[in-house]
Amino acid sequence: TITGSLFQGNFASGSGGAIYHTVGNLKIDGTSFLTSTAFRSGAIYAEGTITISKTKFSQNANYDDGGPHVITAKGTITITESEFTNNISQRGAGMAKLTGNILISDTKTANNDYGLEIDGTALLQRVSLGVVPFNNIDATTLMTSGSVQLIDSTVSGGTDFGGTLRNSGDLVVERTAFSGLAVFSAPIANSGTMHFISSLVSQSIGGFAVIVNNDNAVMTITNSTISGNTANNGGSDDSVISNGNNGTLTIANSTITGNEASSAITGDGILLNNSIVAGNVADFSGTPTTEIDGTLNPSSSNNVVGDPASAGGLTHGKNGNIIGVGGAGRLDIHTVLITTLGNNGGPTRTHALIPGSPAINAGSNALAVDFAKIPLAFDQRGMGFARIQNSTVDIGAFESNLTPPSTLTLTLDRTSVLEGSLPHIVATVSRSGSTASSLAVTIMSDSTEVSFPPTITIPAGKASTTFELQGVDDGIVDGTQTVIATVSASGFTSDSQSFTVIDTDATNGEGVLIFDDVSRTWRLGVPNGTGLNWFQTNPLPAATNGWQGFVGDFNGDGLLDGMALNMSNLRFNFYRNTGEGTLANPVPAGALSTNFTWDNFMVGDYDGNGRAEVMAQIVSTGLGQGAMRSQDSSGVSRFYVTLNTGYEELITGDFNGDGIDDVVGLFDNVTQTRSNIIPAISISTPVGRRFTSILGSGQFGQSVATGGLHNLTVGDWNGDGRDDIAVQNTNGQIFTATTIGDARINAPGAQNFVVSARSPRLDPATYSNLFVAGNFTNDAREDLMVLRDTNQLIAAISNVNTNSGDAIPDGSVEQHLEIWAEGVSNGEDIIVGDFNGDGLDDVVALGTTGVMSLSGGSEFSVGLNFGNVIGGAIGNINGAGAGRVI
Structure with a gap:
């Protein structure tokens, strides 16, 4: 025990300039350590149970360039009511490295070259942390690699080329203010798991970012304010908050405003709820900046985002989001909140809402939760400031007691x-x-x-x-x-x-992209008002197992592209649509593992990033069996779920209406008398989008094996925004299954399928072709279209049952046959698309020549023969789609 003592001017050639302690208990109280020096650990090196109280460390130094500290302590460590100032360290965390079980309270650090390194289980409460300029790349105020809590504290000052807070462990920051930080990289950087709660980051400067959640890291920002900060690396890619590749970042009930950077938030997949992202600027002149550079998690809800052009893919009015002025012009931040940070109560400053603010009572109570999904009791200011007032939570970190204004919607x-x-x-x-x-x-x-x-x-x-x-x-x-x-x-x-x-005066509608696996070429058909202009690629080399073509918007530019898979070596080639009526030369796009057998290929945007992927399932036995993985045009592979390999058929569609593609499959029961309908819905998880299977979602009264169910087709038959399915049995009877049944808790918007046989029977004697889906009439319901052997285009028009007095569920589908066109040659391939841009789907029949039949809402126009298809008749369509091509 050392009490009321002074250690001054001590020196050690090894460790511990003033004290070297390795066994037992060390207690220091009311003592000063001044100008002590050592090669390592300039003041103290200690192991065991160490208690330091009311003690001052000043102007101590060490000179080892390999990572020493002024204090090194290992064990059970308690530091209270102490002060660390003007200490000097050549390299490392510098001021102190503490390892073990640690408690630091009511303690101040200031004007040290370096900061505090924590490796263990630690609680830091009511501490004041700061550093000074030293122009050393490793300078850090607080470095955490254990399980650490930083509560009721302040972190301020410091200009260096390192950082202020670096976390690689599990860190909880609560009721803490960060201000006046200035670093070359980012003041706050997370490479582990960090939860930022009821805290403030203000008046701080970073290079590429102020707060960065690094690759594969997890961060939540809740009930917090990020305001008045600057990120400027001299380029156009700096941001206030940056989320790295595969990083998981959730921002809830927070306010991000008044910052200066190229963008306020950068990164994909960020979940943003109940938060304000508005009033940020690009430079000191106040030029409005990009609010969100990237695509948010599409389930992000109840936010105020200032700029519709940079809202991260959010739509005004959807999921309670308020985007700009009614989804159009940029929102004036002065109509939302007081732009000056104020002392509105609580330990940290906040931006108060103004009367009439659109953020008042516009949040979601269900989403006002912390990282553990526990409802928030208070706003950023803490106790005494209820998080929910006037029955509904406000958007942002500050909860007002104002009543919402009278509004027009x-x-x-x-x-x-x-x-x-x-x-x-x-x-x-x-x-x-x-x-x-x-x-x-x-x-x-x-x-x-x-x-x-x-x-x-x-x-x-x-x-x-x-x-x-x-x-x-x-x-x-x-x-x-x-x-x-x-x-x-x-x-x-x-x-x-x-x-x-x-524009009905324009001539360009949708076009088509087709892969012919006989000629091994892509055919691109561009509309010209009276038909299609064709472009053809050079043939791919022959492959023993052939090629498979896939069509979709694989790079997110709104145009149809192609992906070709060599079924022998399982390598992909990406064909980018140039937007000028041609396809660019193919580029490699990764490969599937040849250690497995793959099947059930599909195309969809399963992670909601606006870019299509090719989905496939491992069907070989052993390791990986049943895994559903996707491949995108940049060669990135993603895992979504492991499914049974016994599905008779799988198909893609948006079955819960959230705008992100899912999968549904048919799986015959053991006795092969029925076929179960089993969807796998794409949901957001802490590790990205994954599928969740929902058993017991419905079944057809016949099976694939004995009933001959085939031609599984997707379409929104009842116009409710959720995709449905249709099949046909051996006798030609069509069955539909619509997503109008009981809601399922497994995924948002998911409902059971209700099966109906109130669709026509297509006699196999005269209907040898498969039906296709499209919206051919002036409603939101998709219909079926089939080319009859008698050279007729026959439509099965969808209607919704509304007779609540019958035994048929309301909202289920009824379909009836209508003749829509004559004289279309049997045996030709038909492709559906809106080829004249009038909002109605049309049909192109492709053989040696092409014939376009345009929908008038109740029938097709006389077919327009637009001449020979480039390269001759298509041998076999193995991948086709209609959509925007220029």
């Missing part, structure tokens, strides 16, 4: 309208608050593209009314235009919605 029944054609958009304007009196509403939009009433009135006693937006036929080819409609009224906040006006 504009909704549209569709997102596009044709020039001069039906159907028009039916718009509904709704008001909140009292309906005692009538309300005059002003409508504003682009009158050169759409016609609309300048004013409408919501009658007394009514909360809403409707009006129409009609596309104007301007007679010029100006392409599809994005138009904004805004509704406003005195005393109400306005609302806007954007939609597109499709």
